[in-house]
Amino acid sequence: MNTTDTICAPATAIGGAIAVIRIAGPDAWPMLQKVWQGGMPPGPTCPRRMVLGRVGGDQVLGVFMPGPHSYTGDDVAELHCHGGARAAHAVLAAVREAGCRMAEPGEFTFRAFANGKIDLVQAEAVGDLVAAQSDMALHLAERQLAGALSDELGRLRGELVEILAECESHLDFPDEELDWDNALAVRLGPLCARLETLTRSGRAGALLREGVRLVIAGRPNAGKSSLLNRLLGYERAIVTDIAGTTRDTLEERTEIRGIPVRLIDTAGLREGGDVIERIGMERSRESLRTAEVVFWVLDAAADPQAEAAEMAAAAPPCTVAVWNKMDVAPEVGLPQVAFPTVRISAVTGAGLEELADTFAAMVWQEKDWREPEIAVNARHQEQLHRASTVLPEAAKLINAGEWELAAIPLRAAIEAIGRITGETTDPDVLENIFSRFCIGK
Ligand SMILES: Nc1nc2c(ncn2[C@@H]2O[C@H](COP(=O)(O)OP(=O)(O)O)[C@@H](O)[C@H]2O)c(=O)[nH]1
Ligand SMILES: [Mg+2]
Numbered sequence: 001m002n003t004t005d006t007i008c009a010p011a012t013a014i015g016g017a018i019a020v021i022r023i024a025g026p027d028a029w030p031m032l033q034k035v036w037q038g039g040m041p042p043g044p045t046c047p048r049r050m051v052l053g054r055v056g057g058d059q060v061l062g063v064f065m066p067g068p069h070s071y072t073g074d075d076v077a078e079l080h081c082h083g084g085a086r087a088a089h090a091v092l093a094a095v096r097e098a099g100c101r102m103a104e105p106g107e108f109t110f111r112a113f114a115n116g117k118i119d120l121v122q123a124e125a126v127g128d129l130v131a132a133q134s135d136m137a138l139h140l141a142e143r144q145l146a147g148a149l150s151d152e153l154g155r156l157r158g159e160l161v162e163i164l165a166e167c168e169s170h171l172d173f174p175d176e177e178l179d180w181d182n183a184l185a186v187r188l189g190p191l192c193a194r195l196e197t198l199t200r201s202g203r204a205g206a207l208l209r210e211g212v213r214l215v216i217a218g219r220p221n222a223g224k225s226s227l228l229n230r231l232l233g234y235e236r237a238i239v240t241d242i243a244g245t246t247r248d249t250l251e252e253r254t255e256i257r258g259i260p261v262r263l264i265d266t267a268g269l270r271e272g273g274d275v276i277e278r279i280g281m282e283r284s285r286e287s288l289r290t291a292e293v294v295f296w297v298l299d300a301a302a303d304p305q306a307e308a309a310e311m312a313a314a315a316p317p318c319t320v321a322v323w324n325k326m327d328v329a330p331e332v333g334l335p336q337v338a339f340p341t342v343r344i345s346a347v348t349g350a351g352l353e354e355l356a357d358t359f360a361a362m363v364w365q366e367k368d369w370r371e372p373e374i375a376v377n378a379r380h381q382e383q384l385h386r387a388s389t390v391l392p393e394a395a396k397l398i399n400a401g402e403w404e405l406a407a408i409p410l411r412a413a414i415e416a417i418g419r420i421t422g423e424t425t426d427p428d429v430l431e432n433i434f435s436r437f438c439i440g441k
Pocket of ligand 1: 218219220221222223224225226227238239240241242243244245246268324325326327328344345346347348
């Protein structure tokens with residue numbers, strides 16, 4: 001992707017009420033002048049103001065945002081036309097005829113990165129923002145875009161650069177007795193700990209970016225589909241009192257306590273059943289194997305002892321035992337089970353708040369969890385790990401007065417952090433990040 005020509009792309013999905021065509025590059029204004037019909041086109045004399053006119057025969061509202069104070073950092077124009085494929089295509093065709101090249105996926109954001117408006121971590125946050133499936137995932141992306149992670153990495157890098165500079169000055173003045181910061185190696189301890197904490201935040205990052213696979217399992221008629229519908233807030237699955245109603249696994253996305261969830265309803269597990277139900281049960285078992293959390297629904301109004309025994313035999317460790325139908329079952333006499341346990345009624349909704357809390361505690365692996373301020377992605381995690389693993393070696397060498405050798409792991413750690421923010425770039429990594437964006441972003 002070069003950054004010197006002028007690019008264009010539809011920035012909105014086809015079929016909306018309004019379509020936005022985005023243009024960015026040094027010739028954005030000359031191109032507007034070429035395609036604009038009726039009056040003065042938007043331009044540097046009226047920046048960031050909507051102007052009514054026509055392009056390609058269609059009515060548009062145009063706006064010009066001069067660089068460097070634009071999203072990409074170069075001159076940007078937007079043409080807002082009536083939605084629908086025809087009108088948007090006519091405007092886009094006129095702009096392309098004027099010499100604009102179609103943008104690659106993510107190319108506008110790539111330009112913002114190349115022009116130094118944002119770093120690589122912030123560019124990734126733009127992608128996260130679009131893909132966010134829950135409030136918490138959205139907040140995380142917003143904080144990352146605002147620079148929370150970039151600032152933190154900048155501070156850590158700055159400290160490492162200082163320590164490296166001190167090591168290097170030992171080399172430059174080997175005979176002089178300088179007032180050395182003799183606690184140089186000691187300073188690496190907290191730095192390393194912080195890098196490790198950030199590395200560990202990758203787990204939360206993966207959960208919030210990809211969603212948690214939550215599988216609802218249990219006997220036929222225990223109330224699995226009723227619980228799914230409750231959690232979704234609408235009647236997605238068919239609920240009847242006929243055992244074996246759900247014969248295939250069914251997946252929907254939702255969020256629970258701000259956590260994006262891939263919610264999977266399964267065919268109930270029991271002996272027998274016809275060939276379709278048996279295939280469904282095989283799928284249920286497969287779902288159980290890949291689940292991150294399982295809600296094992298137990299019918300408290302049926303045969304609690306047998307239900308509990310079945311669960312004990314088949315449920316994975318990430319299970320929450322969910323005694324259902326508490327509206328009609330006796331409170332006493334339910335057997336103890338070896339999993340976190342919640343009593344609910346999928347019909348009345350009783351116990352669902354507690355179930356949500358139990359789920360969140362399970363996901364965060366602690367009861368008093370807090371929304372993570374920063375949660376890195378797998379790419380960051382890899383480089384953070386690289387940085388934190390070389391620092392103990394640097395500390396050892398500094399303590400031994402091996403300044404020249406100590407500089408090597410220090411430089412490696414600095415470079416690893418630089419790879420995260422994009423100070424050091426690798427074309428494959430850039431390609432991988434930006435190609436996942438949609439066209440026009
Ligand atoms: N009284 C009562 N009935 C329930 C409850 N949850 C489910 N049911 C009933 O149990 C039957 C089976 O429910 P369903 O959700 O299809 O169970 P599944 O086979 O596990 O998916 C239906 O008749 C539901 O109305 C509950 O909490 N209380
Ligand atoms: Mg069902």
